[in-house]
Amino acid sequence: MVTKFGRFTVNGEDMTGKLASQKRVFHNNDDCPIRNVVAQIGDRWSILVLFSLVDEPDRFNSIKRRVEGISQKMLTQTLRDVEREGYVSRTVYPEVPARVEYALTDLGRELIKPLYGLVSWADQNHTTIKSCRDAYDRANA
Amino acid sequence: MVTKFGRFTVNGEDMTGKLASQKRVFHNNDDCPIRNVVAQIGDRWSILVLFSLVDEPDRFNSIKRRVEGISQKMLTQTLRDVEREGYVSRTVYPEVPARVEYALTDLGRELIKPLYGLVSWADQNHTTIKSCRDAYDRANA
DNA sequence: TGCTCTAGTTACCTTATGGTGACCAAGTTT
DNA sequence: AAACTTGGTCACCATAAGGTAACTAGAGCA
Numbered sequence A, B: 001m002v003t004k005f006g007r008f009t010v011n012g013e014d015m016t017g018k019l020a021s022q023k024r025v026f027h028n029n030d031d032c033p034i035r036n037v038v039a040q041i042g043d044r045w046s047i048l049v050l051f052s053l054v055d056e057p058d059r060f061n062s063i064k065r066r067v068e069g070i071s072q073k074m075l076t077q078t079l080r081d082v083e084r085e086g087y088v089s090r091t092v093y094p095e096v097p098a099r100v101e102y103a104l105t106d107l108g109r110e111l112i113k114p115l116y117g118l119v120s121w122a123d124q125n126h127t128t129i130k131s132c133r134d135a136y137d138r139a140n141a
Numbered sequence C: 001t002g003c004t005c006t007a008g009t010t011a012c013c014t015t016a017t018g019g020t021g022a023c024c025a026a027g028t029t030t
Numbered sequence D: 001a002a003a004c005t006t007g008g009t010c011a012c013c014a015t016a017a018g019g020t021a022a023c024t025a026g027a028g029c030a
Helices: A033-041 A046-051 A060-066 A072-085 A106-139 B033-041 B046-051 B060-066 B072-085 B106-139
Strands: A088-093 A099-104 B088-093 B099-104
Touching: A033 A046, A033 A072, A033 B046, A033 B106, A046 A072, A046 A106, A046 B033, A060 A072, A060 A099, A072 A088, A072 B106, A099 A106, A106 B033, A106 B072, A106 B106, B033 B046, B033 B072, B046 B072, B046 B106, B060 B072, B060 B099, B072 B088, B099 B106
Parallel strands: none
Antiparallel strands: A088 A099, B088 B099
16 A cells, blocks of 8 residues: 555655554654654754755855844854754855855755755645634634 | 746745845744744654654544654643644544544645655655764764 | 954853643443 | 543643853954
C-alpha cells in the first residue's frame, strides 16, 4: 500500500502503510530526523534568516536590517546555529572595517526547496487558519 | 526575474525578485504567515501528532502510545492547538467509556503535503547534517 | 585624542515551554 | 463498595528561549 503522499520514510525506515496498521510508533529522541531537523529551524528566526539569503549572500548588518525585529544577539545566535547545521557559510573578508558575508551552502539551498513549499502553503492558507482560530475561540469562549 | 523556486509570495505579496534587490524586509508580526503558521507546528510535538493521523483517525490513548514520550498534558495541549488551527477535528462518541476520535481535516491533509516534503528531506539529510555539526564542533572546540 | 564603523560578546532579566504527579467524572466490572 | 477504564484538568517546578542594554576589538578618520 502506498499512501496518497507516495513512499513514506521516517527514521530511515520505509513506513509506507505502517501508519494504517496503527503500529507505527513515532520516536522523539536524538535519532529522530523530524525533531533533529525541524527543531532547529522551528525557532523564532531561522526560517526568516535562511530566506533572507535565498537570492544572494548578505552581510551581518544588512540581514539585521532586513529581518525585522531581530536583535543583534539573536541574529548572531541564529547564524551560528544555521552555520553549525551546514545550511549557511560564513566568510570573513579582511577589509577595514571587517566584512562578514553569509551565504547559503548547497545543503541550505536544498533545504529551501521543501521549506519554500511550506512557506507558500502558509502564505496561501493563513487567512483560512485565522478564521479557524476565531471560530474555535468563539465556540470555546 | 523568477528565482529557481518559481514565483515567490510572502506576506501575501509577490516577492519574486525582491530578495535579489536586497530591499525585501521580512516582517515578524502577527500578520506574517511564516511565523503565523510555522510557529504553531514548530513546537516539540505538533508534527509528530499530525503525522500520527495521516492514514486514519485515532483516539487519545492510542496516539499517546504511538507518539513516544509525549505526556498526557502535552498531548492534550497539542491536540487543542492543532484543533484550533483547523488541522484536526475532535469527535466524542458517547460510549462507555467515552471514546474521543481525532482526525485530520481537509486543511490538515493539505498541510501534510508540504510538511511531508520537509520531513522527507529531513529524513534523507539528517546524517549529512549530523556530520556538519560534528565538523563545526571540532573546528570551534 | 576622541569618534566612527562592523561584527560581535556578555550579564541580566522575563517569559515561554514542557515535564511530573495528583486529582477528577462517568460508568462498568469484580 | 472498591477498583478500573478513558480522557482529561490542575498546581507546581525546572529549564529553554529570547529581549535589553552595555561593553568589546581593531582600525580609520577629524
